[in-house]
Amino acid sequence: MRILVVEDDPLLGDGICAGLKLADYAVDWVQDGEGARLALLDHSYDACILDLGLPGCDGLAVLRDLRARGQNTPVMILTARDTSADKIAGLDNGADDYLTKPFDLPELLARLRALLRRASGAVKPTLSHGGVVLDPAAKRVTLHGEPVPISAREYALLFDLLRHPRQIRSRPQLEESLYAWGEEADSNTVEVYIYHLRKKFGADFIKTVRGLGYQLSEEA
Amino acid sequence: MGKLFRDRLPSLRLRLLWATGLVALLVWAPAGVLSYNKAQHEVEELMDGHLAQTARLLIALVRDNERHLGDLSARLAEMRGSGEEVYEPPLEFQIGRGDGTVLLRSPDAPSYPLLGEAGYIDIQHEGQSWRLLNLVAPDGNYRVQVAQSTELREQAALEVATQTILPIGVILPVLLLLIYLSIRRGLRPLEALAADVSSRSPENLSVLPARAVPREVLPLVTALNGLLVRLGDALDSERRFTADAAHELRTPLAAVKVQTQVALMSSDPSAQSHALSQVLAGVDRSGRLVAQLLRLARLDPLAIPPNLETVDLADLAEEAVAVVNDAGTADGHFLSVHAPEPAILIQGDRDLLAAALRNLVDNAVRHTPAGCAITVEVGVDDGHPRLSVRDNGPGVPESELPKLAERFFRGRAVRAEGSGLGLAIVRRIAELHGARLEAANVPGGGLMISLCWRESLPPSPSPGNSL
Numbered sequence: 001m002r003i004l005v006v007e008d009d010p011l012l013g014d015g016i017c018a019g020l021k022l023a024d025y026a027v028d029w030v031q032d033g034e035g036a037r038l039a040l041l042d043h044s045y046d047a048c049i050l051d052l053g054l055p056g057c058d059g060l061a062v063l064r065d066l067r068a069r070g071q072n073t074p075v076m077i078l079t080a081r082d083t084s085a086d087k088i089a090g091l092d093n094g095a096d097d098y099l100t101k102p103f104d105l106p107e108l109l110a111r112l113r114a115l116l117r118r119a120s121g122a123v124k125p126t127l128s129h130g131g132v133v134l135d136p137a138a139k140r141v142t143l144h145g146e147p148v149p150i151s152a153r154e155y156a157l158l159f160d161l162l163r164h165p166r167q168i169r170s171r172p173q174l175e176e177s178l179y180a181w182g183e184e185a186d187s188n189t190v191e192v193y194i195y196h197l198r199k200k201f202g203a204d205f206i207k208t209v210r211g212l213g214y215q216l217s218e219e220a
Numbered sequence: 221m222g223k224l225f226r227d228r229l230p231s232l233r234l235r236l237l238w239a240t241g242l243v244a245l246l247v248w249a250p251a252g253v254l255s256y257n258k259a260q261h262e263v264e265e266l267m268d269g270h271l272a273q274t275a276r277l278l279i280a281l282v283r284d285n286e287r288h289l290g291d292l293s294a295r296l297a298e299m300r301g302s303g304e305e306v307y308e309p310p311l312e313f314q315i316g317r318g319d320g321t322v323l324l325r326s327p328d329a330p331s332y333p334l335l336g337e338a339g340y341i342d343i344q345h346e347g348q349s350w351r352l353l354n355l356v357a358p359d360g361n362y363r364v365q366v367a368q369s370t371e372l373r374e375q376a377a378l379e380v381a382t383q384t385i386l387p388i389g390v391i392l393p394v395l396l397l398l399i400y401l402s403i404r405r406g407l408r409p410l411e412a413l414a415a416d417v418s419s420r421s422p423e424n425l426s427v428l429p430a431r432a433v434p435r436e437v438l439p440l441v442t443a444l445n446g447l448l449v450r451l452g453d454a455l456d457s458e459r460r461f462t463a464d465a466a467h468e469l470r471t472p473l474a475a476v477k478v479q480t481q482v483a484l485m486s487s488d489p490s491a492q493s494h495a496l497s498q499v500l501a502g503v504d505r506s507g508r509l510v511a512q513l514l515r516l517a518r519l520d521p522l523a524i525p526p527n528l529e530t531v532d533l534a535d536l537a538e539e540a541v542a543v544v545n546d547a548g549t550a551d552g553h554f555l556s557v558h559a560p561e562p563a564i565l566i567q568g569d570r571d572l573l574a575a576a577l578r579n580l581v582d583n584a585v586r587h588t589p590a591g592c593a594i595t596v597e598v599g600v601d602d603g604h605p606r607l608s609v610r611d612n613g614p615g616v617p618e619s620e621l622p623k624l625a626e627r628f629f630r631g632r633a634v635r636a637e638g639s640g641l642g643l644a645i646v647r648r649i650a651e652l653h654g655a656r657l658e659a660a661n662v663p664g665g666g667l668m669i670s671l672c673w674r675e676s677l678p679p680s681p682s683p684g685n686s687l
């Protein structure tokens with residue numbers, strides 16, 4: 001799960017990134033509007049946390065651009081502007097949520113989970129497939145009701161596959177959700193984590209689509 | 221409040237009433253006294269005339285009727301007048317021969333010798349004062365003396381005079397009342413204006429309507445409106461500043477909170493200690509911001525620098541560079557001072573000017589890459605002292621130059637490390653010293669920020685200091 005953080009304040013940006021990493025998200029951080037525009041053009045993010053008062057170009061302009069290009073990346077505005085008018089402008093320009101500073105990190109994480117859930121079209125707060133249940137709030141995975149210990153990377157990979165149950169996920173797509181900038185993936189890491197997941201949830205749980213990528217097996 | 225009431229001027233209405241009332245009184249009182257005296261005098265003249273006519277009549281009566289004087293005496297005594305009517309003071313008389321023998325006299329007539337000189341005289345007789353008229357018949361055979369009691373005459377004169385000035389006494393209060401009413405009516409627009417002004421509040425500083433105002437009050441209303449506009453502007457900028465300050469404080473507070481929560485949630489000791497060091501940095505930054513806000517708030521109400529002394533600008537420049545070098549914050553920059561001989565001395569607050577210069581040097585260090593040269597320049601332009609900090613860094617976009625010293629302004633390319641208040645504080649210090657803060661890009665690259673004094677340098681007494 002890869003998140004873009006757009007925040008010009010170094011201390012706050014660092015804190016948000018650290019908090020998101022604690023929740024096992026892959027996080028990219030840019031500090032100005034132009035950087036945000038480029039990052040959103042180049043990569044596909046599962047969500048974007050956007051500050052409004054940015055040097056160079058206002059956060060709202062970044063948001064309008066994003067929506068004008070037809071990208072539906074979930075966007076949460078995180079700003080010190082707390083008037084009703086600001087909130088209305090933010091939401092009407094295409095934001096999916098609006099949180100004002102100072103904020104509560106657990107609340108930010110919960111809102112982000114809700115944002116991702118809605119974006120994937122899910123109804124339940126948990127994701128499940130073939131007896132595997134993933135609870136993003138508790139960061140817990142069970143198989144037929146039994147908890148399964150799982151590493152952060154394995155969790156991120158499983159989360160990505162569960163969010164796109166009927167799609168074939170390519171290796172670059174999966175790598176994007178695993179790694180932020182500067183964390184270069186080894187050429188076969190995705191294969192390694194798929195192997196671990198198959199060991200934990202059964203060899204048939206994830207099938208390989210040759211030449212294209214990976215996909216969850218049809219539910220029995 | 222009580223003092224205010226004691227010291228305030230009496231009301232305009234009362235003042236006008238006093239003034240017009242006093243003028244009326246000043247004009248009317250002498251007029252009254254004059255009329256009174258005149259009336260009294262005229263009455264006396266009239267009564268003297270009365271005496272003369274009576275005397276002539278008596279002479280005419282006695283000339284051919286000496287034999288019948290006995291009868292006349294009784295008849296005249298009957299007709300003499302009762303003395304009850306104030307306008308008919310009784311006339312006493314004596315009639316005699318040319319030699320002074322009395323032929324006839326009224327019962328109450330003063331027994332004053334008939335042989336006096338002809339004409340009016342005032343006499344005292346038996347404790348009573350009289351006005352007498354002696355008249356001699358043209359042939360000299362008869363003499364007549366007519367007398368009137370002075371007291372009764374004066375009573376009559378008084379009565380007439382009093383009746384003359386009485387209307388003035390009645391009209392004066394009516395006049396004063398009418399004056400009062402017209403003053404009140406005339407001042408009504410002022411009351412409406414007062415109500416209009418008192419309905420203004422910090423929330424409603426709209427200008428006063430100038431239409432329904434007398435011409436004399438128009439300058440006041442115009443001045444008040446000017447004040448209202450300035451007050452509104454000042455209040456707006458104050459509110460904006462407060463809102464901006466709150467906004468600016470929120471970001472470091474949010475950072476402190478989120479870093480604290482990261483430290484609490486994380487189980488990795490190195491991540492925890494990183495988060496805690498970030499908390500510390502956030503608290504430091506909030507502290508700096510608050511300190512800057514306080515400094516600006518303290519500078520704001522000042523009109524002149526708090527401590528005036530003679531400051532050598534070159535000294536100040538050397539000191540600022542030394543402080544930055546000593547503090548180790550020069551960060552790979554090359555700092556130098558460029559000051560001409562002889563020394564440029566100005567009157568100012570040394571501590572404030574040092575703080576301003578330090579701010580400018582710190583700014584230059586922060587906003588230029590390592591290895592840049594930063595020069596503190598002291599100079600004189602057309603006799604006006606100038607203190608500048610020049611760097612050879614990237615400069616600032618022209619469009620941002622005028623906004624640099626605005627509170628909380630940060631340029632496009634600037635990372636949000638500073639409070640955004642540094643240059644605002646420098647500008648305030650410059651204003652206190654009668655100097656302008658000017659920012660310009662240096663041809664060939666770099667930024668120069670200067671404090672330019674508006675006043676000329678006073679001619680120095682030391683020789684060789686001619687400019």
